Amino acid sequence: MTGLVHRDLAGGIATLTLDSPPNRNALSVRLLGELSDGLRWALDEPESRVIVLTATGHVFCSGADIKEQRTSPTQQGAPVTASFPGVLELIWESPKPVICRLNGTARAGGLGLVASCDFAIAPLTASFAFTEVRLGVAPAMISVPVLRRLSSRAAAEYLLTGEVFDAARAAEIGLLSAAVPPEELDETVARYAEMLMKGGPEALAITKRLVREVPAMPFSAGLQRMTELSAERFTSDEGQEGIAAYMEKRPPKWVPPSSEG
Known part of the structure; x- marks a missing residue:
């Protein structure tokens, strides 16, 4: 069985890569468990100075694994609720700087990961949305990091409407550190990491x-x-x-x- 979160350590940078493109890197119980383990590895690894969180495919993270929750209703509350807050807290409280390198779009719970990181850089082609209210649920857990990033006006606008907004707007309201042309993404992430290493x-x-x-x-x-x-x-x-x-x-x-x- 191949892993859903890959680890890499090079030049003091520990990179964690979400790799579950068939479900758009959704926050399944398994992915969250592997991400939690990966974060603990990066935090405990003496040679790790900076942590980079990224993903494969065209979507960074689509949020909760709705199919998994729907087909396993008896497990919905316990495993997911227990592990997702733990992952967010590991990122938020990490003594090592965490950079989110968004490879593409993020939705709902995926934006909790983005907001928890110290830096978030995305391509201008990416889009974002807090889609929870349109499913009749609430962006409850992710509101803890998200509301620490957004102004109250921006939070009300996007959390209440579920409207899709682009990367430039995400940077404007504080969700992202920078929105750059796709061809400049890796260079920008590397620049942040290099500055942090100093x-x-x-x-x-x-x-x-x-x-x-x-x-x-x-x-x-x-x-x-x-x-x-x-x-x-x-x-x-x-x-x-x-x-x-x-x-x-x-x-x-x-x-x-x-x-x-």
Whole structure:
């Protein structure tokens, strides 16, 4: 039996590829299980610095496997509901930056994967839609990451109407980091990954948390905590190495040779 999620590690980049094109990379119980295992592998692998999530075919992910849920009603709630939130949380909480390389269209639950990643790059030919309401269901689980990306106006427009929108609009409302011509997709993903490889691993993990947590902090308390954190980072081994490298005009030890410059 061939796997539905392939793993690859090269140059510090761990790539997870959804490979279930017959059902448009739908979120079946099996695919979610393999994706969860793949994410844990990428997180535990010492040589992995950046994680890239992508897919085969013309569709990145069509959302829930409706056929599987319909034919296995007794299993619908337990396996899928138990594993999908876990996958979203693994991506969202990953201390390693996660880039979503969309090979094409995404719908419904697939957009939960997109929104959970730190970066999302798609070809301009891709389209998107939150189709749940048109099936009489709700975009419940994916709303947790999605509503952290979209403005309230954009969220109401697309989650309530189920309207299809293009990649340019997805970038405009914050669902994507960038929408590029198809021939520039790999180059753009590689550029993001290369920039991330220049950051200290600890510093990247901490900064990921800052982006999400600091806006919710009371102003005075936030300044106090961030002053403490700043001092901690300047005296940390990683911080000291970064400063020494800057003064000596050399790359820090964590930067691989391919990312220098």
